Amino acid sequence: MALRGRHWAALWLLVFLAAAWLVIARQTAAIRAARDLGALREERANLEGHRADLERRVRAAESRAVLLRRARIWLGLRLPGDTEIILLPAPGGGPR
Template identity: 70%
Template structure:
């Protein structure tokens, strides 16, 4: 049984429709991925802005202009130079203590 003209047209039409369906599916997936990427970029920009705001607030909160009035309200005072002890962190190797000049 050989295919006649009408059958060949039907076969090619089905093949064309299958190929076009694959193209449409690929384009739809690409559009969905592009939308997701845009959403993620917007979310990242918002998070970076929030992070910058939090870092600014942390720097402001650690500033001397903010801490001194709060400390004075609590009845605290500034330590003398001899009362300050710097503790090494785990990331840096321990240093031997520096000799203090007692006069």
């Protein structure tokens, strides 16, 4: 049984529709991936800004002025005067 003209036309139409469907599916997936990538880039920029803010806050909290003030207020500590500092020799004789 040989294929007649209309069967060939129907077969080529099906092949064309299948190829077109594959192209449309691939393009749709690419558009979705591009949208997701844009959202991820935006989220990354937001998180990097938040990280920079946290690093700035950590550097500020580690500064000598902040630590001295908190030690004085919360723990009742103070800096020793020059006459209150005593250097202790290392055990074992002389310097190494």
